[in-house]
Amino acid sequence: MENPVLEVEDLSISFTQYAHGAGRRELPVIRGLDLTVRAGEISAVVGSSGSGKSLLAHALLGLLPYNAACTGVMRYKGQRLTREKMEALRGKEMVLVPQSVNFLDPLMRVGPQLARGKREKGVKEKIRAVLARYGLGPETEEMYPFELSGGMARRVLISSAVVERPVLVIADEPTPGLDGTAAKRILGHFRELADQGTAVLFITHDLELALTAADRVAVFYAGVTVEECPAADFGRQAHHPYTAALWRAMPGNGFVPIPGSQPYPGREEAGCPFAPRCDRRREECAGTIPVRREGRDYIRCVREGVVP
Numbered sequence: 001m002e003n004p005v006l007e008v009e010d011l012s013i014s015f016t017q018y019a020h021g022a023g024r025r026e027l028p029v030i031r032g033l034d035l036t037v038r039a040g041e042i043s044a045v046v047g048s049s050g051s052g053k054s055l056l057a058h059a060l061l062g063l064l065p066y067n068a069a070c071t072g073v074m075r076y077k078g079q080r081l082t083r084e085k086m087e088a089l090r091g092k093e094m095v096l097v098p099q100s101v102n103f104l105d106p107l108m109r110v111g112p113q114l115a116r117g118k119r120e121k122g123v124k125e126k127i128r129a130v131l132a133r134y135g136l137g138p139e140t141e142e143m144y145p146f147e148l149s150g151g152m153a154r155r156v157l158i159s160s161a162v163v164e165r166p167v168l169v170i171a172d173e174p175t176p177g178l179d180g181t182a183a184k185r186i187l188g189h190f191r192e193l194a195d196q197g198t199a200v201l202f203i204t205h206d207l208e209l210a211l212t213a214a215d216r217v218a219v220f221y222a223g224v225t226v227e228e229c230p231a232a233d234f235g236r237q238a239h240h241p242y243t244a245a246l247w248r249a250m251p252g253n254g255f256v257p258i259p260g261s262q263p264y265p266g267r268e269e270a271g272c273p274f275a276p277r278c279d280r281r282r283e284e285c286a287g288t289i290p291v292r293r294e295g296r297d298y299i300r301c302v303r304e305g306v307v308p
């Protein structure tokens, strides 16, 4: 089989903080993150707010702030992603659909913004075609970001990311503020990209959306990937207790709330971060948690997993 487009192995990210008088402090926010994305596939990363999803996106593109330290391995088409490589790929083969529409330049019309200074022949046509694909007419090219509705701005962000036919699209919460139909349409566009051979990393807090849109799902909790599995497996196979709880919290599956809340980043203690909220916890959950693998799938839990 071909190399995956993207492989992330045991990625950890921590921030160095300088407190007044107290010297330096390391704040670990992501620990032991694993993930693969293949060409033609949509891989979703699901996690609640603050679980480290955007940090992952920024780490992959070399956009972490200066006080962030990153360990582990990131590979693109089988090769280590070095800083130089990220810079060479960014905005070309590897693109970000950012979480915030504030990433649009407020002082630049949409057309020139998508052209990124390129003037060669065919650029105008390419931009027109990509906008049309997302239901935006040529008049959009003349607009400034403040003239766009929320949904239009989202579609402009996506258009901007895919003008150059990227190999890997990293979409960080591409659908907030959109109604169900608009969100599904956007996800339909990602499926088209995947069908043309693009690898798509789809970041969302919405498990239901991930399951309808993605081929594979990685579940984050407090900066740890607790599970990676095929979307089609959901509700049938055994899962990590957190994944099972997320499943049961879905409106169609009982709407059962998960008691408690996700711990803040910077937890120093070992063990499973979900243990305090887990109805299946055991003593071993405080120790080192084994990773149970089966092919590309895995669960990070002391037990085999639970069928929700």
Ligand SMILES: Nc1ncnc2c1ncn2[C@@H]1O[C@H](COP(=O)(O)OP(=O)(O)OP(=O)(O)O)[C@@H](O)[C@H]1O
Binding pocket: 015, 027, 029, 047, 048, 049, 050, 051, 052, 053, 054, 055, 056, 065, 099, 205, 265
């Ligand atoms: N520069 C920074 N310094 C210290 N901590 C940070 C920094 N940037 C992010 N964090 C922390 O890292 C954690 C993960 O942040 P991240 O933005 O990746 O979350 P997220 O999963 O994308 O959440 P959301 O769904 O709200 O977008 C958060 O708790 C955040 O406070």
Ligand code: NI
Binding pocket: 053, 054, 055, 099, 172, 173
């Ligand atoms: Ni985010």
